Amino acid sequence: MKGKIVVIVVMAAVLVSSSQARVFANDEGGETAYRFDPATQTSRAMEFKNTWEGYKLYKANCKSCHFRDNERGARYMNEDSRTMMGWNAVFYKKNVRCAKDGSWAKLSPQDLLYINDYLYSKAYDTWDPRSNKSCG
Numbered sequence: 001m002k003g004k005i006v007v008i009v010v011m012a013a014v015l016v017s018s019s020q021a022r023v024f025a026n027d028e029g030g031e032t033a034y035r036f037d038p039a040t041q042t043s044r045a046m047e048f049k050n051t052w053e054g055y056k057l058y059k060a061n062c063k064s065c066h067f068r069d070n071e072r073g074a075r076y077m078n079e080d081s082r083t084m085m086g087w088n089a090v091f092y093k094k095n096v097r098c099a100k101d102g103s104w105a106k107l108s109p110q111d112l113l114y115i116n117d118y119l120y121s122k123a124y125d126t127w128d129p130r131s132n133k134s135c136g
């Protein structure tokens, strides 16, 4: 009997803590919860799996050119080089030079959605109380 009660108490504790964990995960970094994607006309959840995928793709396929003092003629670019709407426009219109000249060719539409998710979540007009962004 005692053993059973212990098991039940432990299970209850696990349930409570895992539901808490989910609340914190959703709350992360003051990120916007959803991004409306104009190209696919869908709402995209700003979840870790999307933004993490986007972060990796961005570092490998965008930062590869847009780093400081690069010799590829690409301006230095950061996550906060654009606003949320600004990033959406870049990926919707695809009218920046590298999108037109084939530098994005090896990225699938799905890859570009992930990169857009990531950049949107870190755009200039997002605010993270734990960062020093607003302190200049």
Ligand code: HEC
Binding pocket: 058, 061, 062, 063, 064, 065, 066, 072, 073, 074, 075, 076, 077, 081, 090, 096, 097, 098, 099, 103, 104, 107, 115
């Ligand atoms: C092969 C190198 C290369 C890669 C890879 C690349 N770019 Fe570019 N990008 C350029 C060049 C060159 C320009 C034109 C010069 C400029 O304006 O920076 C440019 C221009 C831009 C601009 C306009 C510049 C500005 O600040 O207004 C944006 C935005 C941009 N790229 C975003 C991206 C994103 C997002 C990715 C990844 C999906 C990417 N680029 C990948 C070379 C690259």
